[in-house]
Amino acid sequence: MMINVQNLSKDFKVSKKLGLFKKENEVLHAVQNVSFKIEKGEIVAFIGPNGAGKSTTIKMLTGIIHPTSGNIEIDGLNPSTDRKKLAYNIGCMFGQKSQLYMHLSVIDSLRLLGSIYDMPKQEIDLRISEIAELFKIEHLLDKTVRKLSLGQRMICEIAGSILHSPDIIFLDEPTIGLDIVAKVRIREIILKLNQEKNTTIFLTSHDVSDVEALCNRIIVINNGVIVNDSSIEHLKETYLNKKQIQIYYSKKVGNIITPKYSIVNAFENKIVSEIDTSKENIGDALTYFSSFGNISDIQIVSTPMEEIIKKIYEERKIV
C-alpha cells in the first residue's frame, strides 16, 4: 500500500482581534478524522470546495506540517518522523507556490534540485533531457524561470517535482489559472507519468474536467470531513442514472405536455427531457417522442460530472 491515512486531524489556533488589546483564541478544525488508503499506481482526485482542507491534508502527507492527531504512512514511512527519507520517494507540486528558482534558468533550477536529491551530475543531465523530451520543454530550458508564462512555469514545476523519479506525486491544483491547451498538456503529462512508471498520483483541482480526464477514484472532502470516497464508475452509477435526451425535430412542434417524461427545456424545434434510466427505457422514450413529429437529430448525454459534484456538495451542506 502506498498511502495509509487513519483518523487524521489538524487543528489550527487562530486568534481573533477584539478591539485593541483583547484577543480571542479559537480552534479551527481544518481536517477531522480523515481516513483513506491508496494503492500503488492509483490516480486519486482529492476534491472539495475552497477551505475544505485539501492543501492542509497534502501538507501533512508530505511532512510539511505535523498532524494534531492520527496516523499517516506513506511508502511505509511516517512523514513527521522520517521527513528526509520520505522526501526522496515523493514529489510535490503546489500550483500556488513555486519550487523553482526565479532568478535561474530552468536548467540551472533543475540541476540544483537534482543536487538537493543527491543525484550524480551525469544522472541529473540525463534525467533532465529525458524529462525535457517527455514534457516537450527543450526550448524552455535556457529561459529564466521568472520570464516563463504561467503555463510554461507549471509544466517546469512538475518537471522539477519528478526529477528524482518519485513513487508518488502530490499535485495541489496543478492546472490553476491555465488555459485549456495548457491544461490538456498537463493532463497528458500526468497520465504519461502514471502509465510509464506506474507512479501513484494524488491531486486536487477545482476543474472537474481534470478529474474526469485523469482519475479513477474521487475522494470528496468538505469542512475537513470526507463525504465521499468512490470510484468514478460508482459515482456515475449512483448519480448518473439520469440521462438527458435532446431531440431536434425537422419542424417546429406544438407544446408537448406529457405526464410520462419530465421536460427540462422546450424551444422551437428542440426539446430536452430527463430520463431516469433505472425506471424508464430510453428506446421507449424515443418511440414516444417520435410520435410528435419528424426527428432530425438526437443527442443523449449523461449528467455532466460537474453536476454530480455539485450535487454531492449540496447534499452534504443540507445535512
Add this chain to the structure above:
Amino acid sequence: MLTVVKQNFNFFIQALKVSIMSAMEYKVSFLIQAVFMFINNGFFLVFWSVVFNINDGKLQDLEFDYILLLWSIPVISYGVTYFFFGGVTQLNTYIITGQMDSFMLQPKNPILNVITSKCYFSACGDLIYGLVIGIVASKYNIIKLLIIIISGIFGSVFYVSTEIILRAISVWLKDTENIANKYKDTLLTTFSNYPESIFSKGIKLILYTVVPAGYISFLPIKIFYSLDFRFSFIIIAVGILYLAAAILVFNKAMKCYESGNSISMKM
C-alpha cells in the same frame, strides 16, 4: 556518515553558487551598496585615527593596530555571514509567510537550505575591506594574517547562530518588525568594533555570553598579540555551543510551523 557529509557539502556549494548568481543579477545596485559600505567603514577608521593623533598615537595603552584589528576581524565575519549565509536574514519571514514549505519537501536540513538561499552581494565589500585592513594590521606577517582570516571566518558561526536564535524568537513573538535587525546592528556589530578595555566588568560579562562580541573580536585579538592559541579552543567550544543552541531553537520554532496559504515565489 561520510557520504552524508559529502552530499550536504555538494548541495551547499551548489546552493551558494545559485544564491551568488541570483545576487549578481542586480550587479549595479549591489556595487553601489558595496561602495557605500566602504565609505561608511572608512569613516570610522578616519575617526579613530583622528582620536589617536590627538593623543599622540596612543589611547589607554592601545596601539592603532588594535583599532585596525577591531575593524578587520568582525568585518570579515560580517562579510562571510551575509555573503555566504545571507539567507539567515529571511528565516523569520520564511516561517511566518509559509515559505518554508518547499524546503520542508526536500531531503536536506532546512537550516542549510535557508541560510544558503540568499547572498548579499554588498557583503563582498565588507569581506574585501576587512581583508585589506587585516593585511595592513598584520604588517605582512603570514601567521598573524592567518589568525585574522581564520578567526574572521569562524566569527561567522557566532553571527549566524545569533541571527538564527533571534529570528526564531521573533517568530514566537509574531514580530515582523525585525528586532533581530536592530539587535544585530546596534549590539553585536557595534560592540565588536570597540576596544575591550573601555567596557566595565558587567558589560564584558554580557559581551562574552549574550552578545558574543568577545569571540568575534576580543579573544581573536588576544591571540593575535599573544600568539597563545589556547584561546582558540575557547572560541571553538563556545562557537559549537552557540550553533547547537541555534539548531535547538530553530527546531523548536519549526515544531510550531503551520505553513500558510500565501502565494509565493522563490526569489
